[in-house]
Amino acid sequence: MKKWKTGDKVKFLNEKGGGIIVAVKSHEEVIVQLPDGIEIPYSASELISDDKNFTLDSSSSPLQETSSTEKTNYPTKHKQQQRKYQEHIEIDLHIEELTDNPALYAPHEKLQIQLDYFEKKLYNAIANQVRKITVIHGIGNGRLKYEVREFLKNVDEVESIEDGSYKRYGFGATVVYIK
Numbered sequence: 001m002k003k004w005k006t007g008d009k010v011k012f013l014n015e016k017g018g019g020i021i022v023a024v025k026s027h028e029e030v031i032v033q034l035p036d037g038i039e040i041p042y043s044a045s046e047l048i049s050d051d052k053n054f055t056l057d058s059s060s061s062p063l064q065e066t067s068s069t070e071k072t073n074y075p076t077k078h079k080q081q082q083r084k085y086q087e088h089i090e091i092d093l094h095i096e097e098l099t100d101n102p103a104l105y106a107p108h109e110k111l112q113i114q115l116d117y118f119e120k121k122l123y124n125a126i127a128n129q130v131r132k133i134t135v136i137h138g139i140g141n142g143r144l145k146y147e148v149r150e151f152l153k154n155v156d157e158v159e160s161i162e163d164g165s166y167k168r169y170g171f172g173a174t175v176v177y178i179k
Contacts, residue, residue, distance in 0.1 A: 004030050009050040012042070015098045015117060018050050038089075040124045088132040091121045093144060114144055119151070126157045126178055133176040134164055148174060 004010070004021050010032060011018035022039055023031035030047070033039045093114045095102045102110060118135065125133050137144045152158050157178050164173025 003027065004044055004047065010047040011050045013046050013048055015113060016100055036089075038121070038124050038128060040120045042120075087130065088134070089121075089125055089130050090134045090136060091118060091125075092136045093118055093148075094136065094138055111144060111147065115147055115151070118148060122155070122176075126155075131178050133178065134169075135174045135176060136164070136169060136172060137174065138172040139170065145172075145174065152176060 004024055006021055006024060008021045009018065010021060017034065019032040019034045021030045022033045025031065025041065028044050029041055030044055031039050032042050032047070095105075095110045095114060098113055098117050099105065099110075105113065114137075122133065135148055137148055149161060152161055152174075159177040159179045161177070162175050163171070164175050
């Protein structure tokens with residue numbers, strides 16, 4: 001298994017996207033900063049190296065392409081502490097948003113990918129003091145919506161949940177308010 005270090009650019013094996021490692025907890029767990037600035041713990045075995053050149057820039061989108069001759073700047077702990085957190089985020093659980101090829105997965109595997117992603121994003125949002133989270137689960141057969149709401153019943157930090165705006169999401173979203 002590759003030894004990861006702070007600053008390594010990575011992609012995810014089981015979902016779309018990637019980011020930059022901002023902390024190494026152990027040889028098995030690292031913290032990855034996503035393009036939206038949220039930091040999420042990942043198992044080292046869920047990551048692959050990304051050879052693109054990225055840099056973190058706190059004044060705009062956290063991930064931006066840069067030429068290989070430019071110096072890469074990573075945020076210091078001081079800069080991370082000063083960052084203003086969002087009051088509201090959306091978590092889109094559509095499987096097409098989470099994997100490059102959803103057809104490769106059985107229905108139960110798709111559901112597990114969606115729930116794992118939801119759990120990571122939810123706890124990271126709570127840690128980053130987000131107060132309102134809109135979970136976009138879609139309509140489908142209702143299984144994902146059911147599983148999301150059942151999971152939320154056991155999260156102490158959840159103040160309340162309600163249906164998302166029908167005008168914006170139809171019946172395909174749940175709004176979560178955090179204490």
